[in-house]
Amino acid sequence: MGPRHVTPEVADALRGCDYVLAADKGESGVGDDDGLLALRRAIVDAHGGPEIVEVPDPPRDRSTGLDDRGYAAAVADWHAARAERYAAELRARGGTAAFLVWGDPALYDSTIRVVERIQNLGVALEFDVLPGISAPQLLAARHRIVLHEVGRAVHVTTGRTLAAAVAAGQDNVVTMLNPPPERLDLAGLDDWTVWWGANLGAVGERLVTGRLADVVGRIAAERAAAKAEAGWVMDVYLLRSG
16 A cells, blocks of 8 residues: 555544654664565655654564464564563653554454553553554455455455465465465465455556466465565455356
8 A cells, every 4th residue: 555545534643633643663773674664664754744753673583384373473573672661762752653554453453452462551542543544454455356256245354364264265365464475374275366466556466367376376476576676565366266
């Protein structure tokens, strides 16, 4: 998502706050090499928002061999460390702060949980949540499709749990938080149709659709190209049987 996908409500809120807290995930720790942070700056500037306060993001265990329990523990530790760092900034600065969430905070985003952790650390605060345009919404718009067939359901999950969803009988699946395609378990999905997008609404946007077996190699290449162009990549896709 980019500057054009900020709703008027969110734009008003940005102009009304004192600063935006944003994670700096760059290796230098000063924001110069974090493409997502640069995009957040562009969004805030486009809507007349305040300064961005860069908070170095704590490390996270991203080992590929973690089981479900290990993965949950790694994420919980990461959230706790983030909350500590944000709490320190809020105590020091006071005022009205904002977090600029990628997409919509209701779908596979940790910001609300982190803010609740900040409250549990004793920081006196109240917070509002404003809806945004989600990645699945933008994916459907870019491909000019409906996410489900008439009267049918759509299942939203992550790349980590895609195989389990398919094994449980899901046949129309939106997948977020994806690793590179070569790390996904796509067994038995050759004839499924995929609608894929990366960096939607931002630098490096890419779109691919087709029979999965025919386009998975192209998806891998386009994903790498998007990351090379923007310095980061986030992708989302719909997989449908039949």
